Amino acid sequence: MYLLVIFLPLCSSISLGFFGRWIGFYGSSTISIICLFFSFIFSILIFFEIGLNGHIIYIDLITWIISDNINIKWNFLFDNLTAIMLIIVTFISMLVHLYTIDYMKLDPHFQRFVSFLGIFTFFMLILITSGNLLQLFLGWEGVGLASYLLINFWFTRLAANKAALKALIVNRIGDLGILFAILLLIQIFEGTLDFHILFSLIPLINNYFIHLFIYDFHYLSLISFFLIIGAIGKSAQLGLHTWLPDAMEGPTPVSALIHAATMVTAGVFLIIRFSPIIEFSPIMLNFLTLIGAFTAFFAAFTGIFQHDIKKVIAYSTCSQLGYMIFCCGLSHYNISLFHLFNHAFFKALLFLSAGSIIHAINDEQDMRRMGSLVSFLPITYSLMLIGSLALTGFPFLTGFYSKDIILEITNLFYNSNLSLFFGILACWFGILAAFFTSFYSFRLFYLTFLNNSNISRKFIYTVKESSYLTIFVLSLLAICSIFIGFFFKEFFLGLGVDCWINTIFTWPENHYFLESEFLDIKFKWLPFLFTLFGFFSATFLNLSKLKFLSKLKFLNFLFFLINKKWFFDFIFNRIFVYPLLTFGYWISYKNLDRGFFELSGPVGLSFLTKKISIFIISLQTGQSTHYIYFFIISLSLIFSYFIFLSSTIFHLIIIFFIAIFYIF
Numbered sequence: 001m002y003l004l005v006i007f008l009p010l011c012s013s014i015s016l017g018f019f020g021r022w023i024g025f026y027g028s029s030t031i032s033i034i035c036l037f038f039s040f041i042f043s044i045l046i047f048f049e050i051g052l053n054g055h056i057i058y059i060d061l062i063t064w065i066i067s068d069n070i071n072i073k074w075n076f077l078f079d080n081l082t083a084i085m086l087i088i089v090t091f092i093s094m095l096v097h098l099y100t101i102d103y104m105k106l107d108p109h110f111q112r113f114v115s116f117l118g119i120f121t122f123f124m125l126i127l128i129t130s131g132n133l134l135q136l137f138l139g140w141e142g143v144g145l146a147s148y149l150l151i152n153f154w155f156t157r158l159a160a161n162k163a164a165l166k167a168l169i170v171n172r173i174g175d176l177g178i179l180f181a182i183l184l185l186i187q188i189f190e191g192t193l194d195f196h197i198l199f200s201l202i203p204l205i206n207n208y209f210i211h212l213f214i215y216d217f218h219y220l221s222l223i224s225f226f227l228i229i230g231a232i233g234k235s236a237q238l239g240l241h242t243w244l245p246d247a248m249e250g251p252t253p254v255s256a257l258i259h260a261a262t263m264v265t266a267g268v269f270l271i272i273r274f275s276p277i278i279e280f281s282p283i284m285l286n287f288l289t290l291i292g293a294f295t296a297f298f299a300a301f302t303g304i305f306q307h308d309i310k311k312v313i314a315y316s317t318c319s320q321l322g323y324m325i326f327c328c329g330l331s332h333y334n335i336s337l338f339h340l341f342n343h344a345f346f347k348a349l350l351f352l353s354a355g356s357i358i359h360a361i362n363d364e365q366d367m368r369r370m371g372s373l374v375s376f377l378p379i380t381y382s383l384m385l386i387g388s389l390a391l392t393g394f395p396f397l398t399g400f401y402s403k404d405i406i407l408e409i410t411n412l413f414y415n416s417n418l419s420l421f422f423g424i425l426a427c428w429f430g431i432l433a434a435f436f437t438s439f440y441s442f443r444l445f446y447l448t449f450l451n452n453s454n455i456s457r458k459f460i461y462t463v464k465e466s467s468y469l470t471i472f473v474l475s476l477l478a479i480c481s482i483f484i485g486f487f488f489k490e491f492f493l494g495l496g497v498d499c500w501i502n503t504i505f506t507w508p509e510n511h512y513f514l515e516s517e518f519l520d521i522k523f524k525w526l527p528f529l530f531t532l533f534g535f536f537s538a539t540f541l542n543l544s545k546l547k548f549l550s551k552l553k554f555l556n557f558l559f560f561l562i563n564k565k566w567f568f569d570f571i572f573n574r575i576f577v578y579p580l581l582t583f584g585y586w587i588s589y590k591n592l593d594r595g596f597f598e599l600s601g602p603v604g605l606s607f608l609t610k611k612i613s614i615f616i617i618s619l620q621t622g623q624s625t626h627y628i629y630f631f632i633i634s635l636s637l638i639f640s641y642f643i644f645l646s647s648t649i650f651h652l653i654i655i656f657f658i659a660i661f662y663i664f
Helices: 004-051 080-103 110-129 133-151 158-189 195-205 219-234 243-249 252-260 265-273 282-303 309-329 333-360 378-392 398-415 420-450 468-493 513-517 526-544 553-563 565-599 602-619 624-645 648-663
Strands: 057-067 070-078 209-212 215-218
Touching: 004 070, 004 080, 004 110, 057 133, 070 080, 070 110, 070 133, 080 110, 080 252, 080 265, 080 333, 080 468, 110 133, 110 252, 110 265, 133 158, 133 219, 133 243, 133 252, 133 265, 158 195, 158 219, 158 243, 195 219, 209 219, 215 219, 219 265, 219 282, 243 252, 243 309, 252 309, 252 333, 265 309, 265 333, 282 309, 282 420, 309 333, 309 398, 309 420, 333 378, 333 398, 333 468, 378 398, 378 420, 378 468, 378 526, 398 420, 398 468, 398 513, 398 526, 420 526
Parallel strands: none
Antiparallel strands: 057 070, 209 215
C-alpha cells in the first residue's frame, strides 16, 4: 500500500506515454483516473494509520549509492507531515485529472498531456515521501522537469517556450542551494543524508563553525541558508518569483496543479521538514520572516493591477506562500502547514473556475474583455465566489481558520516586543496583504461577472456553463473550501494534540500559540476590518471608474511601476541575463568554441589544408620560366644547407654566437 500510493501515478504515466495512441481517449482517461483514485484511497488509509494512530513507517527499499564512506539508500519516511501532504497531492491531482478529461478532450495530444500530469504527480510523491535529502532532491528536480514539460505543452507558442525555460532556469538557482546543503551535510555527517540520523545528531554540531575567507560561519546557519535559498526558488519568493506568473502560459489544469498542491508548496514543505535544523539558527528565522513578509505584501500589491485572470490568481498564490514562509520564520510550522493544506483546496477551485470561464468565452483571459458573466455562468460565479471568500479569510470558511491565526501570531510578536523589528514588519505587511487580497479578489469579480459586458457579439451567444463533470469537480473543491478548515483545525492546532512531536521541532520559547488565543480583541478584528476595507475600496473604485484617480498625476508613475511588476524582469535582464549572454556569445562561442577549439581541431586542420592547396594551385602558372626559377632556387637552398652543415667554419660561427650570448 505504501509503495502503491507512489508508483500508481508512474504506471499511469508510462502506459499513457508509450501506448496512449493505441489506448485512445477513453482508455487513457480511465487508466489515469483509476490510478489516481486508488492512490488517493491509499493516502486516506495511510493518514488513518499514521496521522490518527500516531505511527511512523520507515521503509528501506534498496541501497542506492555506496562510495567510500557515503551510503545512500532508497528509503521512504511516512510520518504525519508526509500523510497530510499525500492527502493534498493525491486528492488535488485526482480532481485535476477529472477536470482535464473535459477541458482537454479536443486536444489531439491529450494522452501526452495526461502522461505529463502523471509523472508530475509521481515526482511530487517521491519528494514528500523521501527518507533522505538526496532522494528528496531527485523528486525536487523531477518536479522542475515535469513543470517544464507541462508549461511548454503547447510548444508551438513562443510565449510557452519562454515561460517554460524561465521556470526551469530560475529554479536552477534554488537547486544550487539544495546541492550546497547536501555537500555540507555529507561533509559533517560523513556520508549519510537520512533524516532520522541527521535530526537526531543536530544538537551535537550546534557549536561547529566553518572558516571562509576571514569569517567564521555557524555551520547550521549556513546549511539553513542554502535550504532557504532552495525554498525561495521553488516557492517563488521575492527575488526568484518572476517565473510564477509566466507559468500561466500552460493549460489551466497545469496552473491548478502547480500552484495549488505540488510544485510551489515544495519549498514550504522543505522548510517544515528541516525545522530541526532551522530552529538552531535565529538569524535564518528572521531572514525567513523578512522574505515571507515582503513577498506577501509585494505579490498582493502587484496583483491589483493585473488584467489576466490567471495572473491575478498566480500573484495571489505568491502572496499566500509568503504567509506560509514568514509563519515558518516565526517558528509556527504547524500553522504554516495548516494554511498550506487549506490553500490547496480554494486555490485549485479558483484556478479551475477561471479555466471554466476562459473556455466559455473562447479562450479569452483579459478581464477587461469580460463582464456580465453572472447571467451566463451562475454556477461558476457561485463556486468562484466561495473560493474568493475563502482566500480573503471570510469568517468560518476554510481560509479563515489558518490565515487569521497567522496574523494573530504576528500581532502577538508586535505587542510583546519579541523580535521587535521583524514582528512589526510581518504584522503590518501581512495585514496590508490581506487588504490587497480582498481588493484584487473583488476587482476580479466586478470585471468578470458584474460589470457591463465587453465580450464580442459573435461569442456572447455561445457562452454557457461547463459540463457536469467540470461542475462536479468544482463543487467538490467548493465543499472543501467551506468545511475542511473547520474539520481539521483541531488536528493542526488543537491544544494537547501530539501529532507533530516526531515531525516538527520548535523551541519552547518560540511557541506562542496559546498566548495568541488571549490576544486583545481589537487586534483579532484587524484582519477582518482590513479585508472589509479592501472590499469597499474595490467597490468604490469600480463604481467611480477611476475617474478621480486619473486627475492625480503623481500616482501615474506608481501605477506604471506596479503594472510593470516593479521592473524585476527588466533589472534581472540588465544585471544578469544580458551580460551572461554577451559573455557566452563573444567569449564562449566566438573565441573558444568557434575560435580556439575549432581552429586547433579538425576544422582548423581542414582549413589549413585548403589554404595550402590554394597556395600550391597558385604556383601552377603553366610557364616554363617560372618552373625553372623555382627549381634552381630549391637546388641552391639544399646545396647551401649541406655545405654549411658539414663546414667547420659554420660550426665555429655558431659556437661563437652562443658564447657571446652566454657572456652577456
